[in-house]
Amino acid sequence: MINTMCFMMAFILSLISYNILTEVTEFHPNCSDREPDYRYQVFAKENVFFQCPVKSSYNGNGTPFNKERTQWFLQKSDGNIKKMINGRDLKATKSAILLWFSPAEMRHSGTYLCTVDNDCIKLAVFVQSKDNCILPYGSSSLYFTTDKTKELISCPSQGCQQMKNISNVTWYKSDEFASVTSPERYSLTIINNVIQLEKIYKEDVGVYTCDFDVYINSSKWIVRATTKIEVGLPDTEKPPEILGPSNGTILTAEIGKPLNLTCRIRFGPESCFNPVIKWKSMYPNYEKEHSGGKELCSNITVIGEKECFLTITLDKVTENDIVAKFCCYAENAVGNVTTVVTLSLKQIDIVFLTYILCGAVLLLTILLIGSGMIYLYWIEIVLLYRNYISKDETIGDDKDFDAFISYASQGSELDMETMESYSDKYDEERFAIQLLPDVLEDKYNYKLCILERDILPGGAYVEDIAKIIKRSRRAIFILSEKYIRSPKVFELQAAITCSLEEQEALKLILIKFKPFKEPEFLPNVVRKALSTLPMVTWKGDLDSKTSQNLKFWNRIRYYMPVKKVQISGKRSLSVFKHK
Numbered sequence: 001m002i003n004t005m006c007f008m009m010a011f012i013l014s015l016i017s018y019n020i021l022t023e024v025t026e027f028h029p030n031c032s033d034r035e036p037d038y039r040y041q042v043f044a045k046e047n048v049f050f051q052c053p054v055k056s057s058y059n060g061n062g063t064p065f066n067k068e069r070t071q072w073f074l075q076k077s078d079g080n081i082k083k084m085i086n087g088r089d090l091k092a093t094k095s096a097i098l099l100w101f102s103p104a105e106m107r108h109s110g111t112y113l114c115t116v117d118n119d120c121i122k123l124a125v126f127v128q129s130k131d132n133c134i135l136p137y138g139s140s141s142l143y144f145t146t147d148k149t150k151e152l153i154s155c156p157s158q159g160c161q162q163m164k165n166i167s168n169v170t171w172y173k174s175d176e177f178a179s180v181t182s183p184e185r186y187s188l189t190i191i192n193n194v195i196q197l198e199k200i201y202k203e204d205v206g207v208y209t210c211d212f213d214v215y216i217n218s219s220k221w222i223v224r225a226t227t228k229i230e231v232g233l234p235d236t237e238k239p240p241e242i243l244g245p246s247n248g249t250i251l252t253a254e255i256g257k258p259l260n261l262t263c264r265i266r267f268g269p270e271s272c273f274n275p276v277i278k279w280k281s282m283y284p285n286y287e288k289e290h291s292g293g294k295e296l297c298s299n300i301t302v303i304g305e306k307e308c309f310l311t312i313t314l315d316k317v318t319e320n321d322i323v324a325k326f327c328c329y330a331e332n333a334v335g336n337v338t339t340v341v342t343l344s345l346k347q348i349d350i351v352f353l354t355y356i357l358c359g360a361v362l363l364l365t366i367l368l369i370g371s372g373m374i375y376l377y378w379i380e381i382v383l384l385y386r387n388y389i390s391k392d393e394t395i396g397d398d399k400d401f402d403a404f405i406s407y408a409s410q411g412s413e414l415d416m417e418t419m420e421s422y423s424d425k426y427d428e429e430r431f432a433i434q435l436l437p438d439v440l441e442d443k444y445n446y447k448l449c450i451l452e453r454d455i456l457p458g459g460a461y462v463e464d465i466a467k468i469i470k471r472s473r474r475a476i477f478i479l480s481e482k483y484i485r486s487p488k489v490f491e492l493q494a495a496i497t498c499s500l501e502e503q504e505a506l507k508l509i510l511i512k513f514k515p516f517k518e519p520e521f522l523p524n525v526v527r528k529a530l531s532t533l534p535m536v537t538w539k540g541d542l543d544s545k546t547s548q549n550l551k552f553w554n555r556i557r558y559y560m561p562v563k564k565v566q567i568s569g570k571r572s573l574s575v576f577k578h579k
């Protein structure tokens with residue numbers, strides 16, 4: 001039992017030791033045992049980087065070209081070697097994998113190995129504190145504006161060395177370790193190890209690395225430091241600009257609902273960018289500055305210009321907020337700007353409402369005018385309609401006359417002579433025998449039945465009259481006191497009976513030719529008919545020349561059967577002839 005356990009333990013141990021062995025031996029660069037090829041001094045809290053400086057990694061132009069084949073190792077103080085992984089203290093650039101401390105810390109001091117193919121280089125790196133410097137350590141980042149001339153970049157570590165006789169400084173630009181002067185940069189000169197830029201270009205942006213040699217105990221050390229150069233437009237001379245909301249904006253809000261207020265501001269370029277953005281609300285009695293909103297700034301296309309946002313949230317809009325002014329305040333080194341926003345309660349769009357109201361009023365007016373017109377001109381409209389669209393209803397109905405005319409003729413009068421003047425006496429006759437046919441027959445092509453003219457001038461029998469009425473489509477009664485009191489009322493009675501009996505009803509047209517009183521003796525049917533049937537009142541003057549053109553005739557035609565009128569010269573001629 002114990003034996004087995006021991007065996008197991010030994011087996012596990014051997015597995016572990018085998019693994020450790022393989023890890024170390026697998027990546028054993030062949031330069032690990034020799035003295036460092038290069039010794040570097042760098043400074044804590046500075047960004048520094050190292051290229052694997054093997055000869056074979058440079059192609060003909062001296063440009064490093066070893067990205068895929070470079071490997072970095074850390075040799076610990078006990079001699080163990082550990083492969084370094086990208087991302088942690090290593091950084092892949094366009095063409096190389098760099099040992100990259102950002103920033104360097106004391107723990108980075110140590111021995112590093114790098115290999116490209118079979119070449120192996122050993123680097124000793126010593127991180128020291130800037131506090132040990134005699135003169136202050138120079139700027140590790142500088143901001144130049146394009147309007148400036150003669151800007152200087154000096155090696156920041158230069159004043160830090162106790163050693164007097166330092167070598168010339170070698171300058172590289174950016175992380176590809178290109179010479180600062182390549183590509184050709186005419187207004188850049190290096191005088192006394194200091195870079196002088198006669199003119200500033202956007203392209204001068206970058207990381208500048210300076211190296212110089214010092215000897216400590218007869219060993220050569222390279223002191224390496226970097227300076228980051230930023231280039232911007234000259235400082236703005238304008239206060240910031242609020243892009244939105246514009247001054248006087250009224251936002252719609254709902255009481256009790258949350259509301260976001262966002263201010264958008266553009267800041268001009270500034271070497272010392274220190275924007276102030278605030279939302280303030282001014283209530284009638286007090287002011288309040290909103291905190292908690294977080295401003296977000298980002299570079300926009302133009303170099304050095306920035307756009308910032310500040311959003312605050314009103315958790316619940318109150319009635320107080322509706323009367324408040326909300327101010328967005330922005331300030332830079334030059335000045336300040338403010339825009340004021342107010343809230344209004346959400347309501348139906350007034351403009352929209354106005355449109356609807358106007359539309360409704362307009363529609364109502366049109367309807368009113370329309371119905372008024374229809375009311376006024378209904379008869380004309382119907383007549384027009386009949387003239388152009390309706391069918392002729394007289395065709396094929398077996399009737400001979402369009403209208404039977406009943407009027408108080410001379411023979412039918414009782415004892416009215418005394419009440420009337422001579423001309424009045426013949427009015428009905430003139431109307432019935434002259435004007436009526438003139439208009440209806442000659443002008444509108446109707447065929448009338450006037451007993452005295454068309455049947456028997458002397459009068460007719462009762463039965464005959466009933467028959468004749470039945471042969472007519474309409475019966476026109478020219479009512480007056482004389483008519484009502486004459487035996488002619490019998491014709492009216494007959495027509496009423498006929499219209500009640502018949503299916504294809506005869507229709508009665510009552511013309512109130514002269515005012516009359518209904519006498520007691522009138523038959524009941526006649527009385528009823530007089531009170532219910534529509535009556536057209538004659539208001540014209542028989543002697544007037546315009547008596548043919550009265551509106552009265554339109555009403556009569558309206559009650560007459562639908563018959564196509566031929567608007568032709570022939571009819572006009574016939575009218576002319578009759579006149």
Ligand SMILES: *[C@@H]1O[C@H](CO)[C@@H](O)[C@H](O)[C@H]1NC(C)=O
Nearest residue numbers: 239329331334335336337338
């Ligand atoms: C904003 O600028 C005006 C001058 O334009 C100045 O009078 C005012 O004091 C400034 N406001 C703040 C808060 O600095």
